[in-house]
Amino acid sequence: MDLTKRWFFPVCLFLLIFLSAFSQERPQEKVTVTAVEVPVRVLQKGQVVRDLIRENFEIYENGIKQEITGFEVISRKISSQEKTLTPRSQKRIFILIFNVFDYNDAVGEGIDYFFTNFFRPGDQILIVTENTMLNLGKGNNLSGVIQGLKEALKQYKVISTAQILKAYKDLDFEGDRLLASLRGLRGGALGSNWAQGILRFYQNYERIWKEYRRQFIAPDIGLYRSLVRRIKYLEGEKWALCFQQREMFPQLRNQGPLDYEIRQAIDTPSDDQMVTTLQRTIRSKQMELNKLFNVSSFIPTEELKNIFMEANVSFHLILFKSARTMVNKDFELKEVSQDHEDCFRQISLSTGGKTTFSNRIAGAVQEASESEDYHYLLVYSPKGEPSDEERDIEVKVKKEGVNVLYLKKIPGVSEPPINIVGVKARRRSLSFSLINYKRVRIEGKLKGYANVKVTIFDENSKKIFEEEKTLSLVKKETHISLNISQMEPGSYFVIIQIIDRITNETDTYSSYIKL
Secondary structure: OOOOOOOOOOOOOOEEEEOOOOOOOOOOOOOOOOOEEEEEEEEEOOEEOOOOOHHHEEEEEOOEEEOOOEEEEEEEOOOOOOOOOOOOOOOEEEEEEEEOOOOOHHHHHHHHHHHHHOOOOOOEEEEEEOOEOOOOOOOOOHHHHHHHHHHHHHHHHHHHHHHHHHHHHHHHHHHHHHHHHHHOOOOOOOOOHHHHHHHHHHHHHHHHHHHHHHHHOOOOHHHHHHHHHHHOOOOOEEEEEEEEEOOEEEEEOOOOHHHHHHHHHHHOOOOOHHHHHHHHHHHHHHHHHHHHOOHHHHOOHHHHHHHHHHOOEEEEEEEEOOOOOOOOOOEEEEEOOHHHHHHHHHHHHHOOOOEEEOOOHHHHHHHHHHOOEEEEEEEEOOOOOOOOOOEEEEEEEOOOOOEEEOOOEEOOOOOOOOEEEEEEEOOOEEEEEEEOOOOEEEOOEEEEEEEEEEEEEOOOOOEEEEEEEEEEEOOOOEEEEEEOOOOOOOEEEEEEEEEEOOOOOEEEEEEEEEO
């Protein structure tokens, strides 16, 4: 596979592992909808409303009242052996989300507690972490899988945080240089060079913050949408455990030496019109930067909430603090993600989950596992053929003063997204196949296109191999084999990233391999 100079694959991560069989399952190629299931959660003053019956509900599609052909009361807990009040499948699908900047022992204890106390053979596990991929591979036994997950998280953190930590140091260096420059102005007339230094500092500050926000705060909607499309038609209970570490970012210390000198420079009266203009420009830049720290403006809370509701995933949120500290005269670490947390809290509330704030992560996992998701499942059969059109849903409950939570827009019939399957590592080659990509008729032939990128790191997290290419996909399944005979025997961490250039759907695979 040849290298190309351009790569614009949006990095994202998800992993589907079947811990009972340790195999990659191929999604079905076509989904036919003969009935629509609508999970409904009813609250009154924050408490679950129980014991409603079918006659308490009305459901409408596109404004037309529908006949409720099926009705169930669902009461489920992760820790419970009896999952529902009515017989349903005992299969379970777990999504473990790790939004963790600082991996620590408490996170590892939470992982141990989950697998030791709640995982059982046959459960399917899907793992997500911020903006890049993790994959456990096959593993020989449960203890190996647990250790593999913890080691993979540690390994990924070394890779993912290195650039940000370097940026912190660069920002500190830039601040020291600006501070020395501004102190040199004392007692002299203000020229224009000082302003360029301040503006350059703020520009670098903004760049570093945006990269941090992209990597550790902004949810990847494409990732979660693709994830839900892969599991929504799978039978069984669906649970999410989100390990959300409160995000910390170095902000300029109020009345610190650098902040003081900047204030002095922009508040000093001047008769020079150019200096006055520069002072206004800097104040404007400060206001712009402050607005960027309001993360609610770029977090699509409603869309993300609907994605989890679409697959009826009960979303448990576990919040905990970062242990990272910073000793610096000009900067202090501050929590910057309250709006981010509020987004996940809304998801948890709307899906029957629980929000817990505790640095005792194992205890928080236990609380989540014992929390009940009590809801009603309404089923109706739409008239006509299955459609790819979105359905507008309205559910009414004949009870005063209740808050009714449900998915108001249900997507139409869709096909499964592009998949990486059959990954195999041998002494001289790495091979895998692509399936479920979209093909369109071009010059009389069905063709698809996919961007493919393969990156391999050694045991020290050093990138030692990278290839990328845009492929033309003619067959229904495409097999890819890479020559890696130049690599020495040993253990490596491989990441495979793909994007369907017709649908923009993505898939990512990663795992330790041994050559």
